[in-house]
Amino acid sequence: MEDMLLYHRLQFAFTITFHYLFPQLTMGLALMIVWFKGKFLLSGDERWNHLAHFWMKIFALNFAMGVVTGIPMEFQFGTNWARFSELTGSVIGQTLAMEGMFSFFLESSFLALFLFGERRLGHKLHFLTGFLVFLGSWLSGLLIIATNAWMQHPVGFEILGNGKFVLTHFGALFSNPWLWPAYLHNQAASLVTTSFVIAAVGAFYLLNGRQVEYGKLMLRSGVIAGLISSVLVAFPTGDWSAKNVVKYQPVTFAAMEGLFETSEGGAEIVLIGQPNMLARKLDNKIAVPNVLSFLTFQRWHQPVQGLDQFDESLWPTNVPGLYYAYHIMVGLGTLFIVLMAVAAYYLARGSLFSRRGVLWALLMAFPFPYIANIAGWYTTELGRQPWLVYGLLPTAEGSSFMVSSGNTLFTLLGFVGLYFLLGLLSLLLAGRIVYKGPRA
Amino acid sequence: MELFWYVVLLSMLAMYMVLDGYDFGAGIVHLIFARNEADKRAIVNAIGPFWDANEVWLIASGGVLFFAFPMLYASSFSGFYLPLMIVLWLLIFRAIGIELRTFLDNRLWRVLWDASFGVSSLLLALFFGVAVGNIARGVNLGCVEDGVSHCDPQYFFLPLWNPTFDPRAEHLGVLDWFTVLIGLIGVISLFIHGSNWIIFKTNVSIKERLKQMAWRMNFVLTFLVILTLSLWHLIHPHPLRNFFVHPWLWVFPILTFSALAAMFRLRTFRSEHTGFLWSSLFLLSAFASTAAALYPAFLPSSNEVNPPLTPWNTAAGAYGLGVGMKWFIVAAVLVGIYMVVQYRVFSGKLDDSGYGTH
Numbered sequence: 001m002e003d004m005l006l007y008h009r010l011q012f013a014f015t016i017t018f019h020y021l022f023p024q025l026t027m028g029l030a031l032m033i034v035w036f037k038g039k040f041l042l043s044g045d046e047r048w049n050h051l052a053h054f055w056m057k058i059f060a061l062n063f064a065m066g067v068v069t070g071i072p073m074e075f076q077f078g079t080n081w082a083r084f085s086e087l088t089g090s091v092i093g094q095t096l097a098m099e100g101m102f103s104f105f106l107e108s109s110f111l112a113l114f115l116f117g118e119r120r121l122g123h124k125l126h127f128l129t130g131f132l133v134f135l136g137s138w139l140s141g142l143l144i145i146a147t148n149a150w151m152q153h154p155v156g157f158e159i160l161g162n163g164k165f166v167l168t169h170f171g172a173l174f175s176n177p178w179l180w181p182a183y184l185h186n187q188a189a190s191l192v193t194t195s196f197v198i199a200a201v202g203a204f205y206l207l208n209g210r211q212v213e214y215g216k217l218m219l220r221s222g223v224i225a226g227l228i229s230s231v232l233v234a235f236p237t238g239d240w241s242a243k244n245v246v247k248y249q250p251v252t253f254a255a256m257e258g259l260f261e262t263s264e265g266g267a268e269i270v271l272i273g274q275p276n277m278l279a280r281k282l283d284n285k286i287a288v289p290n291v292l293s294f295l296t297f298q299r300w301h302q303p304v305q306g307l308d309q310f311d312e313s314l315w316p317t318n319v320p321g322l323y324y325a326y327h328i329m330v331g332l333g334t335l336f337i338v339l340m341a342v343a344a345y346y347l348a349r350g351s352l353f354s355r356r357g358v359l360w361a362l363l364m365a366f367p368f369p370y371i372a373n374i375a376g377w378y379t380t381e382l383g384r385q386p387w388l389v390y391g392l393l394p395t396a397e398g399s400s401f402m403v404s405s406g407n408t409l410f411t412l413l414g415f416v417g418l419y420f421l422l423g424l425l426s427l428l429l430a431g432r433i434v435y436k437g438p439r440a
Numbered sequence: 441m442e443l444f445w446y447v448v449l450l451s452m453l454a455m456y457m458v459l460d461g462y463d464f465g466a467g468i469v470h471l472i473f474a475r476n477e478a479d480k481r482a483i484v485n486a487i488g489p490f491w492d493a494n495e496v497w498l499i500a501s502g503g504v505l506f507f508a509f510p511m512l513y514a515s516s517f518s519g520f521y522l523p524l525m526i527v528l529w530l531l532i533f534r535a536i537g538i539e540l541r542t543f544l545d546n547r548l549w550r551v552l553w554d555a556s557f558g559v560s561s562l563l564l565a566l567f568f569g570v571a572v573g574n575i576a577r578g579v580n581l582g583c584v585e586d587g588v589s590h591c592d593p594q595y596f597f598l599p600l601w602n603p604t605f606d607p608r609a610e611h612l613g614v615l616d617w618f619t620v621l622i623g624l625i626g627v628i629s630l631f632i633h634g635s636n637w638i639i640f641k642t643n644v645s646i647k648e649r650l651k652q653m654a655w656r657m658n659f660v661l662t663f664l665v666i667l668t669l670s671l672w673h674l675i676h677p678h679p680l681r682n683f684f685v686h687p688w689l690w691v692f693p694i695l696t697f698s699a700l701a702a703m704f705r706l707r708t709f710r711s712e713h714t715g716f717l718w719s720s721l722f723l724l725s726a727f728a729s730t731a732a733a734l735y736p737a738f739l740p741s742s743n744e745v746n747p748p749l750t751p752w753n754t755a756a757g758a759y760g761l762g763v764g765m766k767w768f769i770v771a772a773v774l775v776g777i778y779m780v781v782q783y784r785v786f787s788g789k790l791d792d793s794g795y796g797t798h
Contacts, residue, residue: 064539067492068532074502078517079524082595085517089510090756094764097507100500101771108496109778112489113785120785166757400518402597411525418529425536429543 007408008080008399011415013381015072017374018419022066024373027141027187028194029059030134032225037127049123051217052130054438055198058430060115065426067108069419074100080408084388084398090166091157092147095173099143107136141190142183149178152380153248154389165389178248181240182380188232189376192336193369195226199343200366201434203359211437216353219362223347227340234333239295245383246296249390251310252383255319256326257292258282259306266290267304270327275320280307317385317395325378332372339365441761442751445508446738448768452504454727456497457568458633458720463491464568465634467534467561468627469650470554479644480554482791484538486641489786491538493778495531507764511594511754512738519579519596520571523614527567534560562627569626573619574598576730577607577675578740581749585610593746594754607675612742618675621668628661629723632703636715642791651707654715658703665700665726682735689732695725 033055040048074096077085113121114129121129156172157165167173199222205215245253254260258270260280269291273282290300297304307315316322339361346352352359384390388398466487474480506513517524537557541550579596582589601613609616635654639647672679683689699722706715734740737748747753755761 061539064535067495068535071495071499071531072528074499075517075524075528077506078502078513079521080518082514082518085506086511086514089506089513090760093503093507093510093513093756094760097500097503097764098767098771100496100503101768101775104496104499105493105771105775105778108493109775109782111492113782116489117785164757167760167763170760170763400514400521402518402591402595403521404597407521411522414525414529418532422532422536425540429540432543 004401004403004405004408005396005399007405007412008403009395011408011412012076012080014412015069015076015415015419017377018423019066019069019073020374020377021370022062022069023137023141024190024193024370025062025197026059026066027137028190028192029055029062029197030130030137031191032194032198032221033059034127034130034134035221037123037130041123041127047213047217050438051214054214054433056115057433061426061429061433063111065422069422072415080400080403081388081398082400082402084393087163087393087398088165088389090164091154091173092150094167094170095143095147095150099140103136103140103143105136107133107140110136138187141187145183145186146173146176146179148380149176149182151389152182152384153178153244154392159392165392178244181237181244185233185237185241185376188229188237189369189373191225191229192233193373195222195224195229195340196336196362196366196369198222199226199362200364203363204434205437206353207356207359207363211439214438219343219352219359220347222362223340223343223352226336227344230333230336230340234337238330238333243296246304249383250305251307251314252316252322254305254307254310255316255322256379256383257304258323258327259292259304261308262306263293263303265303266293266301267296268292269295271331272327275323277319316383318382322379322382325375325382329372329375329379332368332375336365336369336372441758441765442755444765445504445755445761446751449501449504449508450727450731452497452501454724456494456501457727458723459494459497460491461565461630461723462634462637462716463487463494464561464565465630465632465636466638467558467634468565468631469634469638471558471562473646473650473653474644476645477550478791479646480550482642482644483638484541484557485792486638486790488538489782489790491535493782495535504768508756508761509738509751509754510756512749515581515594515596515749515754516739519598520574520614521597522600523567523571523598527564530560530564530567533557534564565627565630566623567626569623570614570619572626572727572730573622574614575739576622576734577612577616577618578737578742578748580610580612580743581739581741582743582746584743584745587745589745594749610743618668618671621664621671625661625664625668628657628664629719629726632657632661633716633719633723636706636719640713640716641789643789644791651715655704655707658700658706662700665696676733676740679733682732689729692725692729692732696722696729699725 033052036048036052036055040046040052077096110129110132114126114133117129118126150173153176154165155176156167156169158168159165173179198218202215202218202220202222205211206219242253245256257267258273258275259267260275260282266289268287268289270282270285270287273285273287276283292304293302294300296302307319343352343358343362346355346358386395387393388395466483470480470483474483502513533556537553537555537560541553541557543549579598581596582593583591583596598612598614601615602609602611605613605616605620607616607618632654635650638644639650644650683693699718702718703715703722706718709715736750736752738751738754739749741748
């Protein structure tokens with residue numbers, strides 16, 4: 001029984017983690033390509049159009065991988081989480097069905113026009129198809145996060161006698177206070193990934209001494225977008241999101257911060273330390289006093305609730321995992337701001353393109369926004385445990401009871417093997433596109 | 441309200457079958473008949489701009505099923521766990537086959553991804569036929585053994601097969617002689633349908649050969665359809681009850697057989713799109729006939745203990761369904777507009793639409 005739940009959870013976690021490597025780049029890149037194409041239309045400078053064409057190749061590959069790993073997600077609510085689907089389908093079915101009807105059709109219909117229709121359409125209509133693909137992908141993100149927001153902070157529903165959740169207020173799904181901060185935070189983070197990838201490819205060309213002209217354009221766009229988005233991820237969107245956690249999931253907040261005991265006076269912010277679940281404290285802690293109270297309540301000496309305020313049955317199931325996920329996200333996010341600020345400084349001074357140290361740093365940095373994005377989602381999802389619908393439906397009661405652990409392990413192993421292949425192919429082919437460069 | 445969503449869902453699945461059906465059929469032709477690179481490329485180009493949007497019909501149908509009939513979604517997706525996962529893997533192999541074949545200009549690379557595309561298309565056609573067969577046959581709702589339910593009355597679980605391959609056994613499997621028979625109908629009919637699409641949208645060198653093959657396969661298809669109908673009463677004792685209660689339903693089987701008959705002329709149609717229209721009509725009306733025979737069941741029960749799953753005992757809350765109707769109508773109009781734009785821009789022959797040449 002325990003194994004069964006574990007495999008269902010592992011399979012969903014594995015497939016969604018792998019899937020989200022792709023959409024975070026799709027969403028950001030859609031915006032950047034529209035930007036490049038727009039620059040071309042306004043300035044008439046062919047180089048911007050070449051830049052758009054180059055990134056469209058990466059986009060096509062990335063989009064295809066996103067689609068093929070995304071279809072299993074839509075299925076797995078039913079295959080692996082049947083009881084959850086049965087009980088909550090009347091509510092979250094709304095946003096998921098809307099995603100299919102409003103965004104997938106939009107994206108998929110115009111994607112082919114965008115990728116292969118430039119000759120048939122002309123530049124202005126081509127720009128429009130790019131914009132529609134961008135719109136579709138961002139709408140898809142919105143509807144997924146609306147679904148997740150409902151699971152984090154359920155609104156607009158009632159529970160019937162048979163345990164089923166039914167929708168009573170459609171508008172509430174979109175005025176959910178959890179939704180908009182989470183959405184904006186996520187979209188800004190997707191732009192961070194994209195701008196780091198663009199900047200890294202630019203740095204690669206400059207360091208290599210090939211495609212230098214395009215490398216410079218990429219570095220300029222990547223660094224400017226990277227600085228703006230790295231800042232937006234933290235302030236205000238990250239700040240808003242954290243305040244939502246304090247307000248609606250205080251026990252999660254305590255676990256994220258590694259706060260085992262409620263502070264007397266101001267709470268310290270932990271920079272480093274390992275949660276020791278036996279002793280209920282952090283080992284090897286480095287912390288700054290009072291900062292957490294200030295960030296949370298804008299008052300230096302206000303106490304923050306620790307885990308000791310809550311019954312242990314309400315604690316997130318995996319406190320150390322949650323703590324690390326959160327600290328990895330925040331730590332990396334801080335480094336992103338620093339790196340992009342330094343790069344932007346040299347860009348403004350006009351010396352970025354010859355600073356090989358900074359270029360190397362930009363080149364090597366591109367995997368980390370992926371890690372930060374995934375860590376962010378682990379913070380959200382581990383923070384929701386042990387609930388599927390926060391405070392109302394325990395995870396243990398939501399899985400497919402009819403599917404035995406042997407069957408689930410079989411498909412989990414299948415996905416691991418298949419996705420390993422997909423990962424290799426993506427890296428190989430994206431590497432090849434980058435190596436060939438915008439001017440073949 | 442439930443009836444509205446029942447019709448919507450079935451219509452979306454029917455759209456999926458016709459649209460992605462020609463993709464699968466094109467994959468089968470690509471696998472078995474296309475020999476030179478120009479033909480292979482033309483076939484991929486003919487579905488290239490559309491296959492992704494066609495597949496969205498499946499995903500969107502899944503979404504609408506989840507939204508409108510969560511109970512049915514939960515029961516059928518967990519009960520058909522293994523075949524659905526296999527379908528997912530095949531969809532992945534098919535998609536990367538189409539997308540990756542042109543990435544490297546190397547013969548071995550292309551042979552590999554062509555095989556991935558073709559074989560998964562063939563197996564998908566088979567599996568979707570088998571899926572229809574499973575729904576037509578029904579499943580052991582409530583896991584009944586010796587007249588006693590062993591799980592909740594709305595749930596079940598099917599292994600891939602039971603050793604007897606008998607559709608009337610107490611322990612059913614996904615594959616038995618009845619469902620495999622319908623699987624074969626799926627393969628043959630989608631092969632004909634895909635050939636018709638290729639004849640319509642390309643100038644491949646094998647066109648005459650395809651017409652000849654599709655014409656021959658139509659004999660096989662007709663035989664299989666008649667065979668299935670003559671065996672149907674072994675699965676359901678009164679297969680025609682709905683048709684006698686509501687005589688207007690006869691229109692569906694009549695259309696099915698008219699389309700079958702018309703396809704015997706497919707070597708001599710004057711316009712190259714005529715064949716495609718007839719095979720679309722065949723798929724749609726055969727699907728509608730099956731649904732009409734099973735109504736009101738979505739998923740029949742193979743035992744006497746538990747009732748079938750119907751739109752009425754699986755639907756979501758009335759308020760949600762009502763709100764959904766409003767946004768759905770808006771979305772459906774938009775989807776219609778997208779399709780018009782898409783098929784207009786990519787009208788005519790697509791041999792060198794340049795799909796995949798980045």
